[in-house]
Amino acid sequence: MPVNMISKFLEKAVPQLDVAPPVKIRASWRTGVLRNPNMEKLQKGYLFPEIGIKHEEHLKKYPDAKVISLGIGDTTEPIPNIVTSAMAKYALALSTPEGYQGYGPEKGHKVYSDMGIKESEVFISDGAQCDIARLQMLFGPNVTIAVQDPTFPGYVDNGVIMGQTGKVDDSGKYAGIEYMRCAPENAFFPDLSRVRQTDVIFFCSPNNPTGHVASREQLRQLVDFARRNGSIIVFDSAYSSYVSAGGGAPQSIYEIPGAREVAIEVSSFSKFAGFTGVRLGWAVVPDELLYSDGSPVARDFDRIVCTCFNGASSVAQAGGLACLSEEGHAAIQRVVGVYKENARVLVETFESLGKEVYGGADSPYVWVRFPGRRSWDVFAEILEKTHVITVPGSGFGPGGEGFIRVSAFNSRDRVIEACERLRSFLA
Amino acid sequence: MPVNMISKFLEKAVPQLDVAPPVKIRASWRTGVLRNPNMEKLQKGYLFPEIGIKHEEHLKKYPDAKVISLGIGDTTEPIPNIVTSAMAKYALALSTPEGYQGYGPEKGHKVYSDMGIKESEVFISDGAQCDIARLQMLFGPNVTIAVQDPTFPGYVDNGVIMGQTGKVDDSGKYAGIEYMRCAPENAFFPDLSRVRQTDVIFFCSPNNPTGHVASREQLRQLVDFARRNGSIIVFDSAYSSYVSAGGGAPQSIYEIPGAREVAIEVSSFSKFAGFTGVRLGWAVVPDELLYSDGSPVARDFDRIVCTCFNGASSVAQAGGLACLSEEGHAAIQRVVGVYKENARVLVETFESLGKEVYGGADSPYVWVRFPGRRSWDVFAEILEKTHVITVPGSGFGPGGEGFIRVSAFNSRDRVIEACERLRSFLA
Numbered sequence: 004m005p006v007n008m009i010s011k012f013l014e015k016a017v018p019q020l021d022v023a024p025p026v027k028i029r030a031s032w033r034t035g036v037l038r039n040p041n042m043e044k045l046q047k048g049y050l051f052p053e054i055g056i057k058h059e060e061h062l063k064k065y066p067d068a069k070v071i072s073l074g075i076g077d078t079t080e081p082i083p084n085i086v087t088s089a090m091a092k093y094a095l096a097l098s099t100p101e102g103y104q105g106y107g108p109e110k111g112h113k114v115y116s117d118m119g120i121k122e123s124e125v126f127i128s129d130g131a132q133c134d135i136a137r138l139q140m141l142f143g144p145n146v147t148i149a150v151q152d153p154t155f156p157g158y159v160d161n162g163v164i165m166g167q168t169g170k171v172d173d174s175g176k177y178a179g180i181e182y183m184r185c186a187p188e189n190a191f192f193p194d195l196s197r198v199r200q201t202d203v204i205f206f207c208s209p210n211n212p213t214g215h216v217a218s219r220e221q222l223r224q225l226v227d228f229a230r231r232n233g234s235i236i237v238f239d240s241a242y243s244s245y246v247s248a249g250g251g252a253p254q255s256i257y258e259i260p261g262a263r264e265v266a267i268e269v270s271s272f273s274k275f276a277g278f279t280g281v282r283l284g285w286a287v288v289p290d291e292l293l294y295s296d297g298s299p300v301a302r303d304f305d306r307i308v309c310t311c312f313n314g315a316s317s318v319a320q321a322g323g324l325a326c327l328s329e330e331g332h333a334a335i336q337r338v339v340g341v342y343k344e345n346a347r348v349l350v351e352t353f354e355s356l357g358k359e360v361y362g363g364a365d366s367p368y369v370w371v372r373f374p375g376r377r378s379w380d381v382f383a384e385i386l387e388k389t390h391v392i393t394v395p396g397s398g399f400g401p402g403g404e405g406f407i408r409v410s411a412f413n414s415r416d417r418v419i420e421a422c423e424r425l426r427s428f429l430a
Numbered sequence: 431m432p433v434n435m436i437s438k439f440l441e442k443a444v445p446q447l448d449v450a451p452p453v454k455i456r457a458s459w460r461t462g463v464l465r466n467p468n469m470e471k472l473q474k475g476y477l478f479p480e481i482g483i484k485h486e487e488h489l490k491k492y493p494d495a496k497v498i499s500l501g502i503g504d505t506t507e508p509i510p511n512i513v514t515s516a517m518a519k520y521a522l523a524l525s526t527p528e529g530y531q532g533y534g535p536e537k538g539h540k541v542y543s544d545m546g547i548k549e550s551e552v553f554i555s556d557g558a559q560c561d562i563a564r565l566q567m568l569f570g571p572n573v574t575i576a577v578q579d580p581t582f583p584g585y586v587d588n589g590v591i592m593g594q595t596g597k598v599d600d601s602g603k604y605a606g607i608e609y610m611r612c613a614p615e616n617a618f619f620p621d622l623s624r625v626r627q628t629d630v631i632f633f634c635s636p637n638n639p640t641g642h643v644a645s646r647e648q649l650r651q652l653v654d655f656a657r658r659n660g661s662i663i664v665f666d667s668a669y670s671s672y673v674s675a676g677g678g679a680p681q682s683i684y685e686i687p688g689a690r691e692v693a694i695e696v697s698s699f700s701k702f703a704g705f706t707g708v709r710l711g712w713a714v715v716p717d718e719l720l721y722s723d724g725s726p727v728a729r730d731f732d733r734i735v736c737t738c739f740n741g742a743s744s745v746a747q748a749g750g751l752a753c754l755s756e757e758g759h760a761a762i763q764r765v766v767g768v769y770k771e772n773a774r775v776l777v778e779t780f781e782s783l784g785k786e787v788y789g790g791a792d793s794p795y796v797w798v799r800f801p802g803r804r805s806w807d808v809f810a811e812i813l814e815k816t817h818v819i820t821v822p823g824s825g826f827g828p829g830g831e832g833f834i835r836v837s838a839f840n841s842r843d844r845v846i847e848a849c850e851r852l853r854s855f856l857a
Binding site: 039045075098107312 | 458459460461462463464465466467468469472475476478479502504505506507508509510511513514515517518519521522523524525526527529530531532533534556557559560563567568569570571572573584587588591592593629630656659660661662691692704706707708709718719720721722723724725730733734736737738739740741742743744745746749839
């Protein structure tokens with residue numbers, strides 16, 4: 004639908020335009036503007052559009068293939084009606100003088116105490132990926148960063164764009180970035196005694212792509228490590244709704260004592276409520292988080308948010324609010340449950356085939372090892388033989404080489420069909 | 431409504447969180463992270479939140495005052511029902527398997543010819559301000575920029591954040607930026623023979639804040655200037671819907687021959703359709719626009735959009751599409767007509783008071799001169815005596831000193847009431 008929508012949109016986007024045809028003054032006109040050297044440093048395309056290109060190429064080669072995507076983490080289940088009704092109601096009210104609303108506030112003001120987080124510390128956004136970009140703008144070119152390896156590629160790519168790194172080496176590592184290896188050998192948690200001090204530590208739990216959920220004890224170690232080193236943690240909890248309640252693993256970094264002074268948290272409604280298209284997320288920047296000069300990080304982040312962004316769509320916010328009502332929350336938890344069951348089916352399938360498989364318990368991602376193989380080769384082979392899209396692990400950093408990520412975001416029927424195909428291929 | 435919404439939102443944003451209270455390990459804990467020196471360079475707060483603070487302070491001082499805001503350019507008229515119905519319908523469809531849609535495409539693909547703009551050249555966004563931030567990330571720290579003076583502060587502020595400038599001087603100019611003075615003395619169009627060559631030229635028409643609309647001949651000069659200098663123009667047409675059809679002034683830079691090789695255009699539904707809260711805009715980056723190394727600017731911008739952004743809300747896009755239907759377009763043009771009539775009333779009021787007044791004809795902004803006065807003083811005096819919020823001209827650059835910007839975005843009743851108060855104050 005959106006493709007069509009955008010087509011029509013564009014046909015009329017600049018109505019009544021009296022357009023001049025392109026002028027052929029030179030065959031290849033160039034401006035004198037130098038390309039941003041940081042953009043030059045970026046490796047190839049961004050991972051997920053690259054997967055989309057492979058998907059399209061495959062469809063050209065096999066026009067009749069029933070391709071099943073367990074690739075990019077795009078949600079597929081309908082959004083509960085209580086949530087979409089709230090958006091519809093809000094949208095319709097925009098046609099009334101009482102309901103019309105223009106620019107929203109950049110952040111809230113009301114203090115509440117039971118969570119230890121003040122409303123003024125929470126910045127409503129259009130998603131965690133966008134907040135990561137804004138946080139990297141906030142930190143600027145001079146900071147050093149550490150990332151889990153493998154991890155969501157946005158932390159590194161935005162750091163490269165901001166000029167925080169040198170060039171990439173043959174192994175796929177950018178000079179200046181500290182890669183914290185997370186592998187079965189260390190139970191997917193880095194040996195912090197061997198991690199170099201950096202200004203900022205990006206940490207994602209449940210991890211994308213490995214599906215590993217950091218335990219309370221591990222997050223305590225991480226917070227202690229940041230405190231000892233004077234670092235700032237950016238904790239990405241976009242998948243926290245997949246963490247089983249009562250399992251002991253924190254859903255937020257602020258469950259750890261001392262985190263308020265060292266940690267920012269970003270999160271999202273995308274995978275929580277199927278808002279990948281609706282767009283809604285938030286970032287928490289506690290008042291106690293200070294730069295070395297004593298100035299609050301939140302003050303500068305507020306400036307970034309006001310200058311570079313104008314708030315999340317008010318209609319999306321209306322939907323987000325409905326997700327947090329008792330009924331809405333129960334409804335979206337049922338959807339999360341569908342994906343978690345998909346993940347369980349995927350794990351079971353790979354295990355029954357004797358594969359080494361991780362994640363998928365408190366996470367929508369299943370991480371499968373193919374020892375001695377290159378990720379992109381495995382990706383290509385699975386696609387060629389089974390018409391199933393996955394994501395090559397090396398796309399998430401050199402530490403992902405030899406793995407593929409399989410996403411649980413699809414209908415149960417398609418996941419079962421994909422498992423049957425994988426079974427006959429891998430058996 | 432949104433403030434409440436966000437209050438409730440935050441109360442439940444991290445459900446079932448087992449939060450530790452802040453740990454008082456040190457009275458003033460600091461991380462070791464150096465504040466981004468580019469953030470330090472930024473002057474005070476961002477203009478529009480600053481106006482909001484003045485507004486709040488005034489309400490504390492005069493709790494019973496009926497404050498009328500002709501300040502930040504926030505739309506007030508309800509959105510036509512055809513548009514909100516389309517959003518509601520789209521939102522409700524997200525609860526059905528057929529209507530559910532996750533991530534949208536970053537851009538369209540269908541080619542259409544009558545405008546000379548290909549679908550692949552148009553990037554749908556969450557608004558022009560956000561695109562300006564992304565364009566500044568694209569250009570990076572090494573480019574030089576020129577801006578109209580006065581102009582929308584986002585171009586400069588985002589340039590400062592990206593490290594394109596030195597420090598600010600006493601006059602409010604950042605070192606390294608070329609300020610193109612636009613004043614009554616030059617009919618609000620810069621003398622290009624005296625403008626220094628820069629990599630990028632930000633140009634806003636109809637201009638915010640002066641309301642000046644560049645003529646076809648002036649835009650021809652601008653495009654020629656950019657071509658001679660090897661510069662890239664970023665043309666901000668966020669207010670193009672206020673330009674009267676048939677008046678001869680272009681609504682798009684692409685009406686000028688040769689613009690495709692040198693110009694990017696950003697635009698928005700905010701002031702066109704009252705989407706300040708809904709959030710929707712677009713940027714056009716033509717294929718012919720190349721860096722000095724011959725690489726296409728669009729390729730790098732696509733990378734930025736994919737890496738730092740995840741697309742505009744799909745619900746907002748559904749609304750945007752309805753705005754472009756014949757019926758929708760007619761309906762939103764009627765709303766634009768309401769604001770244009772407000773602007774006419776404002777111009778007439780100031781003229782009848784013998785003030786020097788500009789803009790307001792093909793623009794929602796009226797630009798009023800107070801010779802020999804400082805803008806912030808005039809702003810404060812008007813607020814104190816009439817309870818009317820305006821915006822001090824110097825907030826848009828040193829060239830705005832001695833002016834105030836008066837916005838036509840309010841109901842007719844309030845605009846008339848504001849004019850009466852201004853009349854008795856200024857008479």
